[in-house]
Amino acid sequence: MKTHLLALAALLATPAMADTVIDNVNGIQIGAGGKVQHFVGLQIGDDGKVVRTLGPLDDIAFHGERIDGGGKTLLPGLIDAHGHFMGLGFAALQLDLTGIASLADLQQRLKAYAAANPDARWIVGRGWNQESWPVKAFPTAADLDAVVRDRPVVLRRVDGHALVANSAAIRLAGVTAATSAPSGGRIENGLFVDNAMSLIEAKLPAATAAEADAALAKAQEIMLGYGLTAMADMGTSADGWGAMNRAGATGGLKVRIMSYAGALPSLEAIGRTAPTNWLYGDKLRMGGVKLYADGALGSRGAWLKRPYADRPDSVGLRFLTDAELADQAGKAAAMGFQVAIHAIGDAANAQVISEYEKLSRQYGSDRRWRIEHAQIVDPADIPRIAKAGIIASMQPTHQTSDRLMAEKRLDPARLGGAYAWRTIEKTGAVLAFGSDFPVESPNPFPGLSAAISRQDPQGQPPGGWRPQERVSFETALAGFTRNAAYAGFAEDRIGSLEAGKWADFVLVDRDPTKVDAQALAATQVLETWVAGKKVWVKPASGGSAERGR
Numbered sequence: 001m002k003t004h005l006l007a008l009a010a011l012l013a014t015p016a017m018a019d020t021v022i023d024n025v026n027g028i029q030i031g032a033g034g035k036v037q038h039f040v041g042l043q044i045g046d047d048g049k050v051v052r053t054l055g056p057l058d059d060i061a062f063h064g065e066r067i068d069g070g071g072k073t074l075l076p077g078l079i080d081a082h083g084h085f086m087g088l089g090f091a092a093l094q095l096d097l098t099g100i101a102s103l104a105d106l107q108q109r110l111k112a113y114a115a116a117n118p119d120a121r122w123i124v125g126r127g128w129n130q131e132s133w134p135v136k137a138f139p140t141a142a143d144l145d146a147v148v149r150d151r152p153v154v155l156r157r158v159d160g161h162a163l164v165a166n167s168a169a170i171r172l173a174g175v176t177a178a179t180s181a182p183s184g185g186r187i188e189n190g191l192f193v194d195n196a197m198s199l200i201e202a203k204l205p206a207a208t209a210a211e212a213d214a215a216l217a218k219a220q221e222i223m224l225g226y227g228l229t230a231m232a233d234m235g236t237s238a239d240g241w242g243a244m245n246r247a248g249a250t251g252g253l254k255v256r257i258m259s260y261a262g263a264l265p266s267l268e269a270i271g272r273t274a275p276t277n278w279l280y281g282d283k284l285r286m287g288g289v290k291l292y293a294d295g296a297l298g299s300r301g302a303w304l305k306r307p308y309a310d311r312p313d314s315v316g317l318r319f320l321t322d323a324e325l326a327d328q329a330g331k332a333a334a335m336g337f338q339v340a341i342h343a344i345g346d347a348a349n350a351q352v353i354s355e356y357e358k359l360s361r362q363y364g365s366d367r368r369w370r371i372e373h374a375q376i377v378d379p380a381d382i383p384r385i386a387k388a389g390i391i392a393s394m395q396p397t398h399q400t401s402d403r404l405m406a407e408k409r410l411d412p413a414r415l416g417g418a419y420a421w422r423t424i425e426k427t428g429a430v431l432a433f434g435s436d437f438p439v440e441s442p443n444p445f446p447g448l449s450a451a452i453s454r455q456d457p458q459g460q461p462p463g464g465w466r467p468q469e470r471v472s473f474e475t476a477l478a479g480f481t482r483n484a485a486y487a488g489f490a491e492d493r494i495g496s497l498e499a500g501k502w503a504d505f506v507l508v509d510r511d512p513t514k515v516d517a518q519a520l521a522a523t524q525v526l527e528t529w530v531a532g533k534k535v536w537v538k539p540a541s542g543g544s545a546e547r548g549r
């Protein structure tokens with residue numbers, strides 16, 4: 001009798017299983033075989049996980065809530081395989097210099113921001129790109145002094161690999177004409193490149209916890225508005241990890257974060273000696289470590305095998321000796337972390353591939369070593385990527401933003417291995433796609449569009465840049481869903497709408513399989529759902545979550 005009562009009590013305490021069905025949708029996803037799958041409905045359990053997708057002939061007699069999808073197109077939640085989560089939020093709260101057209105434009109924005117923020121002790125901004133100005137010269141300290149002299153000013157380049165500081169900031173940093181740049185860095189006229197940036201950044205007042213929380217909230221709102229339900233955070237700091245855990249513990253984390261500690265010092269500051277489990281309902285996991293082999297192409301920090309075409313005295317910046325790289329990657333691998341290494345130039349990519357070949361021999365095949373960017377790879381090295389089980393984590397919109405600059409930095413022979421998505425894919429490597437936000441907009445639709453067209457959202461250049469490197473729609477969407485999940489050891493939870501995985505999905509305003517590349521780039525997200533709950537709806541005004549970039 002007693003057991004019966006307990007059973008009855010348990011039965012009464014458990015709410016009736018109430019599934020939800022969203023039907024009348026145009027469901028599209030990439031299946032395990034890499035082909036497009038169509039479905040007309042999605043059944044979601046009250047645990048927020050997918051019960052099943054529904055075909056047109058499926059019997060969906062059940063007791064629960066039924067939602068009419070209105071014929072809208074439904075896609076799995078998009079995943080950015082390489083972004084900077086806190087950076088996106090902080091950038092949105094700082095002086096935004098993306099898209100400015102000239103030095104005069106930069107100065108005008110700086111002046112207005114300084115006037116509007118009289119209490120800011122430091123003025124921090126990011127997003128300028130001298131390559132898109134009529135005069136393609138780097139800004140100087142004197143250019144900033146002409147506008148703001150009373151306070152330090154630090155403005156990061158769009159790629160995050162260089163900053164320009166005014167004289168007040170340089171003075172506070174104790175940098176003089178006699179200061180020599182640290183190795184892997186360069187200083188010229190107030191421009192601090194790569195490792196030299198730390199001379200200035202070390203003086204920046206750290207964000208308070210409240211500022212970090214505000215940045216996190218901002219970042220996830222921007223992501224959800226673009227249909228991103230998950231991302232790989234490539235270089236989590238101890239402060240960022242703290243903010244993510246505060247949000248997770250209070251139920252405030254709305255997106256899923258696959259965290260890669262920002263190199264070994266960050267890992268040490270965070271205090272991890274092994275990957276975490278998935279935390280907070282699979283919202284957060286630290287599974288990897290991010291390392292850097294070189295800088296970026298725009299600031300000529302990418303490490304090349306032969307000198308830059310437009311700077312014959314330089315091969316760029318090599319960050320680590322082979323022994324240093326082996327030491328850092330080896331330590332991370334020995335602790336069980338996935339290793340992700342930034343490599344842009346062909347010399348850096350060759351160095352990283354060689355290190356991964358050694359690690360593969362030691363650890364076997366399924367460690368999913370990642371190269372972040374793999375932008376300029378010597379064609380002779382490309383077949384080695386798949387052979388060593390390396391995932392190529394690439395950013396389609398870097399190609400459309402960088403092509404004119406890349407043509408100047410590199411001679412035509414080296415362009416054969418530049419942003420070579422299709423060539424890399426053909427050798428059997430997994431392509432995971434992202435945006436590197438806030439370097440590029442986090443909007444994945446221009447990324448999908450660039451992936452299939454090698455054109456920017458305006459359709460430039462006609463026919464696509466090096467169009468032989470276009471990939472199929474299936475590869476593009478897999479890169480932003482299924483393969484992005486695989487690249488983060490999360491394919492058992494996210495990346496596709498299959499039984500037992502989270503019901504993370506989006507409703508969008510068009511069918512991506514039925515529009516051209518330019519229309520695909522302009523896709524608008526209508527609703528974003530995470531774990532079977534609607535977490536973002538497009539504002540009635542018709543504006544997107546963030547102003548266009």
Ligand SMILES: [Zn+2]
Nearest residue numbers: 082083234436
């Ligand atoms: Zn990055």
